[in-house]
Amino acid sequence: MKGVLAFEWTKLWSLRSTPWSLVATMALTVLGSAVVGGSATASAENGISTFDAAPDAVAEAVLLAQLTLVALAALAITGEYSSGSISSTLHSVPIRGRMLAGKALVLGAVIGGAGLLLSAVGTATAAPLMGELGAFTAGEAVAAALGTAGYVAALAMIALGLGTVLRGAAGTITSLVLLLIPMPQLMKLSDMEWLDRAADLLPSVAGSVLMTGDADPYGPPAASAVLLVWSLAALVGGYGALRSRDA
């Protein structure tokens, strides 16, 4: 397994797109945190209070910046199929579950680590702009950082699993963008109660809870469970496709 991890790590970092997408995510998070933080302050001056802590402003920004991380994780597998390098990968690691586990661990660590950093840097950007309004405790900051790491790591698993099933970057990324951004809003638009409830189980809704520590529509433990189920379902689906299909 050590070799598999080293292999996946080397492959991930030997592509220029990896550092670039991480830098782009960071830039989007910083920008988003500044905008959200600044506008929260402006709203408060007009008597509308929207946020209670700087890390919450960052959560808003991450919900935008998440897409570059999704693309990074999706490309880790779809890029292998589009370039044909999947054949050299499977020559080196013929046990397919081991290959997928190696990718999952490396992507989870790198993207989860990026989540910690995004939360910290985003909070440091938003806090000065929000002043008293954005006041937060150290415990809240740590919880937000861990929540962000957990959410983006889960997104990486979903993207990896779906990418393994679909094999194409375009289909994978498009599906995930739809799932993460318009789906929750569209489902909430309807009058049907059950659809509204179901929308709460979408990954970005759970991610929002996990990053902000909110209690609506459920608390962080339930949000963790929702994301875990999504991650496992995607990985199991990906494993099934890898096992049953020719490379």
Add this chain to the structure above:
Amino acid sequence: MWTAPAIPSVGPVIVLDGLTKRYGEKAAVADLTLEIEPGRVTGFLGPNGAGKSTTMRLITGLDAPTSGSALIGGRPYAALRHPLREVGALLEARSAHPGRTARSHLLGIARSDGIPARRVDAVLELVGLTSVARKRVGSFSLGMRQRLGIAAALLGDPGVLLLDEPVNGLDPDGVRWIRELIRSLAAEGRTVLLSSHLMSEMQDTADHLVVIGRGRLIADAPIGEVLGGSSRNAVLVRSPKASELRERLTHAGMTVESPGEGEILVTGGSLDDIGELAFRHGVPLYELSARRATLEQAYMELTAASVEYGEREAK
């Protein structure tokens, strides 16, 4: 100290038993039973779509057989403990991500099995890519990609090599280089399965031939036997009394054609037989020489039936 594990060098190394791969109704590989021995180059021939590449993909586990098995050293590929150190494979030129450098492509593969980085530099040197090691694969020509694929196949110093069309895209120097490399790998006792559509290349490189057509085994024999079995092996005779000699040879049961004035082409008799017969009848000879069938001719005869069938079916 890192060393490649030895694959037993006696007895068959690759064993295909009833190997079959179907895509719906069509069988790409049909009931292929075959043993591939070490220490020689086994040439793998067949018309386009005969199932050569599919067979190699089945051997390395990229594709799963519909039935039958392909074993290397008694085990399926996925069960090999150190696959790269036991089997090197060049299956398609497009097996490296264009965004990666040649060196990082190989380095990743090497790290998957604890092969040291100096081995990466050694194989880059061996295939002549040292000067472009840090260039992106996307900028490589087909020939350079083939060399990179060969480097990847040799990375683990494996006892078994599966090379699908390795000369594709190589220049004449590259073709000669790979021929010598393949010959030397087999001479070291390794098992080499080589597919190529270049007949002259195969004739110079292979010791043993496996010919398949429409997924089925057509021939599995030493190259000398395949060439010897061709009806195109003949004896060319030039004589001022060609027509008289022609009658005598036909009378002796040989088949004679006249390709030109004063020339006859004889099949069914050896140089010695014809020489003696001419001497006995006082026929002067200006030339008496063997015309050996080329591999291409022998191959065309072998696969004629399968190609014909393919064409008829396509109509």
